[in-house]
Amino acid sequence: xxxxxxxxxxxxxxxxxxxxxxxxxxxxxxxxxxxxxxxxxxxxxxxxxxxxxxxxxxxxxxxxxxxxxxxxxxxxxxxxxxxxxxxxxxxxxxxxxxxxxxxxxxxxxxxxxxxxxxxxxxxxxxxxxxxxxxxxxxxxxxxxxxxxxxxxxxxxxxxxxxxxxxxxxx
Amino acid sequence: xxxxxxxxxxxxxxxxxxxxxxxxxxxxxxxxxxxxxxxxxxxxxxxxxxxxxxxxxxxxxxxxxxxxxxxxxxxxxxxxxxxxxxxxxxxxxxxxxxxxxxxxxxxxxxxxxxxxxxxxxxxxxxxxxxxxxxxxxxxxxxxxxxxxxxxxxxxxxxxxxxxxxxxxxxxxxxxxxxxxxxxxxxxxxxxxxxxxxxxxxxxxxxxxxxxxxxxxxxxxxxxxxxxxxxxxxxxxxxxxxxxxxxxxxxxxxxxxxxxxxxxxxxxxxxxxxxxxxxxxxxxxxxxxxxxxxxxxxxxxxxxxxxxxxxxxxxxxxxxxxxxxxxxxxxxxxxxxxxxxxxxxxxxxxxxxxxxxxxxxxxxxxxxxxxxxxxxxxxxxxxxxxxxxxxxxxxxxxxxxxxxxxxxxxxxxxxxx
Numbered sequence: 023x024x025x026x027x028x029x030x031x032x033x034x035x036x037x038x039x040x041x042x043x044x045x046x047x048x049x050x051x052x053x054x055x056x057x058x059x060x061x062x063x064x065x066x067x068x069x070x071x072x073x074x075x076x077x078x079x080x081x082x083x084x085x086x087x088x089x090x091x092x093x094x095x096x097x098x099x100x101x102x103x104x105x106x107x108x109x110x111x112x113x114x115x116x117x118x119x120x121x122x123x124x125x126x127x128x129x130x131x132x133x134x135x136x137x138x139x140x141x142x143x144x145x146x147x148x149x150x151x152x153x154x155x156x157x158x159x160x161x162x163x164x165x166x167x168x169x170x171x172x173x174x175x176x177x178x179x180x181x182x183x184x185x186x187x188x189x190x191x192x
Numbered sequence: 193x194x195x196x197x198x199x200x201x202x203x204x205x206x207x208x209x210x211x212x213x214x215x216x217x218x219x220x221x222x223x224x225x226x227x228x229x230x231x232x233x234x235x236x237x238x239x240x241x242x243x244x245x246x247x248x249x250x251x252x253x254x255x256x257x258x259x260x261x262x263x264x265x266x267x268x269x270x271x272x273x274x275x276x277x278x279x280x281x282x283x284x285x286x287x288x289x290x291x292x293x294x295x296x297x298x299x300x301x302x303x304x305x306x307x308x309x310x311x312x313x314x315x316x317x318x319x320x321x322x323x324x325x326x327x328x329x330x331x332x333x334x335x336x337x338x339x340x341x342x343x344x345x346x347x348x349x350x351x352x353x354x355x356x357x358x359x360x361x362x363x364x365x366x367x368x369x370x371x372x373x374x375x376x377x378x379x380x381x382x383x384x385x386x387x388x389x390x391x392x393x394x395x396x397x398x399x400x401x402x403x404x405x406x407x408x409x410x411x412x413x414x415x416x417x418x419x420x421x422x423x424x425x426x427x428x429x430x431x432x433x434x435x436x437x438x439x440x441x442x443x444x445x446x447x448x449x450x451x452x453x454x455x456x457x458x459x460x461x462x463x464x465x466x467x468x469x470x471x472x473x474x475x476x477x478x479x480x481x482x483x484x485x486x487x488x489x490x491x492x493x494x495x496x497x498x499x500x501x502x503x504x505x506x507x508x509x510x511x512x513x514x515x516x517x518x519x520x521x522x523x524x525x526x527x528x529x530x531x532x533x534x535x536x537x538x539x540x541x542x543x544x545x546x547x548x549x550x551x552x553x554x555x556x557x558x559x560x561x562x563x564x565x566x567x568x569x570x571x572x573x574x575x576x577x578x579x580x581x582x583x584x585x586x587x588x589x590x591x592x593x594x595x596x597x598x599x600x601x602x603x604x605x606x607x608x
Contacts, residue, residue: 058431083409087412087536088519088540091534092523135340138544139411143540144336177247
């Protein structure tokens with residue numbers, strides 16, 4: 023299994039819904055040189071669930087690490103980080119699916135139906151970035167206290183961000 | 193509180209354990225539904241003390257973040273600064289010198305020994321073996337002294353920097369490190385005898401808090417928790433960072449000792465004890481193989497920072513901390529501070545594994561099961577029973593229940 027073949031399998035299956043595919047091989051030089059393998063691509067939000075299902079079918083038991091996300095101006099970006107091919111010496115590939123959500127309608131489907139362990143991170147994305155995860159089995163807050171004001175999302179850089187709550191100490 | 197509170201079977205109670213402060217960024221409060229003595233529902237709250245470290249980080253420069261990252265966790269702090277450096281190094285395409293890779297490995301393995309031995313003591317305490325707690329923590333002092341000898345600090349080591357390490361390990365220091373290695377290889381047999389042969393510890397941990405392989409995969413468990421359930425996953429081998437590609441190590445699963453995998457607390461004890469021995473052997477190998485050379489790609493910090501100011505891109509830093517995979521995502525955009533920084537500590541993933549582990553178990557087993565994934569244990573500091581009885585179950589009470597169960601088993605075993 024090579025990072026190129028992983029990316030190709032997604033491109034073939036989803037066509038134009040998979041964009042900006044990139045394979046990164048970071049050299050790690052010791053006596054035995056190996057490469058840290060990263061695959062990045064952007065997937066249309068309507069195809070995310072199918073892409074995760076495709077991943078589970080092609081490469082059984084992928085490890086879902088976590089979601090990361092940030093405010094990109096007009097959009098909110100969520101990265102779904104998976105790893106495949108673990109348990110093979112230096113063979114692990116980290117695969118990141120990016121989803122771009124417009125701020126006007128930041129909705130994306132849940133993947134907990136396929137990977138139940140994704141619940142924690144999906145709850146975190148909801149409260150930190152103000153996105154809406156459609157079909158999430160438990161949409162309560164997780165890291166933010168109940169007393170934290172509604173409608174403020176700590177990872178946003180716009181008017182919904184936490185700036186006005188911050189007390190400057192310097 | 194009277195005993196009959198627990199004996200009543202006609203009603204279900206809810207019992208909360210926690211929060212206070214586990215050393216990770218997420219303190220944990222467990223809410224459980226109890227039917228008689230059995231756990232029938234598990235829920236958790238992580239919202240008590242979110243410190244917003246990632247938010248603070250996006251207002252600091254990468255060198256400052258290293259020290260902030262070290263303060264995410266009091267026990268496995270090196271892994272956070274190392275994972276962050278790895279992410280930044282991959283964006284800026286910085287090559288870390290070989291010798292620095294070896295020093296990073298030695299420091300990470302010393303930390304693993306210290307974390308696992310500390311955990312063994314906590315587990316023994318949860319079971320009511322306080323003499324074992326004192327014994328294991330005495331063992332731990334040795335590795336802490338060595339860390340202090342090498343870095344100047346017992347806990348926050350401040351040794352990682354972007355592109356290498358800040359302090360060298362000199363030839364003169366080798367004998368002291370070697371002595372520590374021998375000490376832990378030797379104490380492995382004794383620890384093994386205490387934890388794996390003792391009939392009382394065995395009956396308190398065997399077939400308790402089972403996590404099957406399927407459940408471990410579904411909940412995305414990591415580290416010794418996953419490996420004890422038979423999931424062969426170890427970033428040191430799968431991705432091989434620092435000096436690990438040269439070391440040829442194996443994944444430690446409990447079947448090495450028992451020949452089978454049950455995924456219970458006992459298996460999680462075995463997985464960690466095996467790793468203590470493995471860590472000692474890794475350090476020994478590193479001392480033998482360590483090449484001469486530079487310890488960082490650039491010594492002058494302002495020059496490092498100037499170089500990082502115009503890099504652009506995204507990077508991922510992953511490594512195997514004592515508790516499992518640590519994951520850092522960093523996005524840099526031509527500025528002093530990273531645009532985005534996401535930290536994922538291992539307990540974040542392992543917490544979902546609590547649900548299948550705790551379901552159907554007894555109240556007295558909650559402390560040892562909760563401890564078996566090695567969260568920072570201060571989360572079981574106190575517990576409150578709410579609902580009809582409206583009475584309070586303190587940490588002492590919960591601990592006493594656990595100790596009583598151990599005594600009971602000891603009595604039963606004696607009578608056999």
